[in-house]
Amino acid sequence: MSDKRKARTVAETPTHSPVGGPGSGSRPASEQDAPVIVSNVPGSFARGVLANRHPALIEQVRDAFPYGPRQHEALDALLDANNNGVIEPLAPSESDQELWWGWGRELFGRSWFDAPFLWAESYFYRRLLGAVGYFGAGPWQGVDPFAPFKRAELRGTAVDEELRALDALAGVPADERATALLHASVRGNRADLGFRVTEGDTAPGAAADDLVADDSPLLWQLLPAGAGATVAVVADNAGRELIPDLILIDHLLLHRHAERIVLHVKPYPYYVSDAMTADVVDCLRRLAEAPGEAGRIGSRLWDAMATGRLEVRAHPFFCSPLPYEEMPGDLRAEFAAATVTILKGDLNYRRLVGDRAWNATTPFADRTAYFPGAAAALRTLKSDVTVGLEQETLDALERSGTAWRTSGTHALIQVRG
Numbered sequence: 001m002s003d004k005r006k007a008r009t010v011a012e013t014p015t016h017s018p019v020g021g022p023g024s025g026s027r028p029a030s031e032q033d034a035p036v037i038v039s040n041v042p043g044s045f046a047r048g049v050l051a052n053r054h055p056a057l058i059e060q061v062r063d064a065f066p067y068g069p070r071q072h073e074a075l076d077a078l079l080d081a082n083n084n085g086v087i088e089p090l091a092p093s094e095s096d097q098e099l100w101w102g103w104g105r106e107l108f109g110r111s112w113f114d115a116p117f118l119w120a121e122s123y124f125y126r127r128l129l130g131a132v133g134y135f136g137a138g139p140w141q142g143v144d145p146f147a148p149f150k151r152a153e154l155r156g157t158a159v160d161e162e163l164r165a166l167d168a169l170a171g172v173p174a175d176e177r178a179t180a181l182l183h184a185s186v187r188g189n190r191a192d193l194g195f196r197v198t199e200g201d202t203a204p205g206a207a208a209d210d211l212v213a214d215d216s217p218l219l220w221q222l223l224p225a226g227a228g229a230t231v232a233v234v235a236d237n238a239g240r241e242l243i244p245d246l247i248l249i250d251h252l253l254l255h256r257h258a259e260r261i262v263l264h265v266k267p268y269p270y271y272v273s274d275a276m277t278a279d280v281v282d283c284l285r286r287l288a289e290a291p292g293e294a295g296r297i298g299s300r301l302w303d304a305m306a307t308g309r310l311e312v313r314a315h316p317f318f319c320s321p322l323p324y325e326e327m328p329g330d331l332r333a334e335f336a337a338a339t340v341t342i343l344k345g346d347l348n349y350r351r352l353v354g355d356r357a358w359n360a361t362t363p364f365a366d367r368t369a370y371f372p373g374a375a376a377a378l379r380t381l382k383s384d385v386t387v388g389l390e391q392e393t394l395d396a397l398e399r400s401g402t403a404w405r406t407s408g409t410h411a412l413i414q415v416r417g
């Protein structure tokens with residue numbers, strides 16, 4: 001962690017005020033130095049994730065596998081630490097111990113609730129994987145603890161229906177189809193398994209598809225047909241999100257909005273349902289084995305993988321607790337070479353603009369000015385961070401009196417060219 005980042009984080013943590021909910025859009029966050037979001041504010045969304053979602057998730061994972069005593073004990077210890085304890089560093093025998101030490105040196109020994117929300121959530125997932133033996137030599141090595149949930153979702157009838165709907169879409173003009181597929185990719189971000197861990201969460205797709213910002217014309221301007229573009233897509237969730245992402249990718253390739261697409265996934269399980277290479281394979285199989293248009297899309301994508309027009313990458317940075325502003329040089333070069341980078345989902349958004357209590361009218365272009373090349377965020381709002389809203393939009397959202405920032409009822413398409 002850079003000294004600059006460390007100083008900002010530590011200094012701001014205790015002075016952080018609650019974010020989210022009605023009235024929060026008018027808080028006087030300076031454009032340069034909005035407070036880092038932490039989880040120690042009673043009633044805040046961030047606190048709810050640590051206090052409610054993480055314990056529920058531990059139990060779900062525990063119930064989903066016939067783990068042995070070692071895993072049960074480690075899960076008990078993680079539950080206890082999450083609820084009552086302080087953050088412990090990884091054991092020296094862990095291969096990424098030094099990395100995490102560097103990323104959180106000043107946080108170890110403090111309460112989970114006092115750490116920056118993004119860091120605490122990321123480290124929780126790292127500890128969960130450790131507890132179930134994902135990294136250790138042994139029989140549970142490499143067994144994705146979220147695989148049963150991902151698999152169940154992919155096999156569900158909702159996916160059948162979504163794939164069948166592609167048959168009707170095949171006949172509509174290409175530009176209408178492009179818009180529909182772009183929106184499906186945004187909406188797919190509602191289908192986040194983590195979002196459904198605790199009761200009372202809004203069901204995906206249950207509410208109106210409200211875009212609070214829509215820069216899609218700029219996205220299409222950046223990708224005129226036949227211009228030989230390379231597009232980077234930073235994936236978010238597997239299953240019901242990745243399927244529409246892949247369908248959009250097929251459309252971009254088929255209509256030559258892109259000559260080549262690099263799909264960035266996580267190198268190991270992360271944030272419940274985040275996509276890894278194995279999930280891309282499962283989704284491609286699901287598509288390829290489907291009847292009709294979905295099957296045709298699946299076999300085109302399968303071919304695109306074979307020719308290199310579609311390539312999958314899994315950079316370790318994607319599982320770090322860092323904002324994109326701190327991305328390493330090789331990833332920066334990769335994004336710089338792309339015509340546009342499409343970042344899917346809420347977590348990527350937090351890492352893109354910074355997990356801070358920004359004033360919601362802070363321009364998206366300002367918050368992403370550091371990004372090496374054009375960037376497009378396709379995101380359902382599932383946490384407090386939001387930038388780039390028009391004042392009237394923000395006023396209307398605040399007047400609505402709803403938890404518009406966190407309930408998954410609203411979405412956005414924001415682009416910086």
Ligand SMILES: O=P(O)(O)OC[C@H]1O[C@](O)(CO)[C@@H](O)[C@@H]1O
Nearest residue numbers: 049192194345346347348382383
């Ligand atoms: O899958 P997505 O869209 O990145 O959403 C992940 C979001 O879910 C949460 O982890 C809460 O469960 C947020 O803190 C996080 O930003």
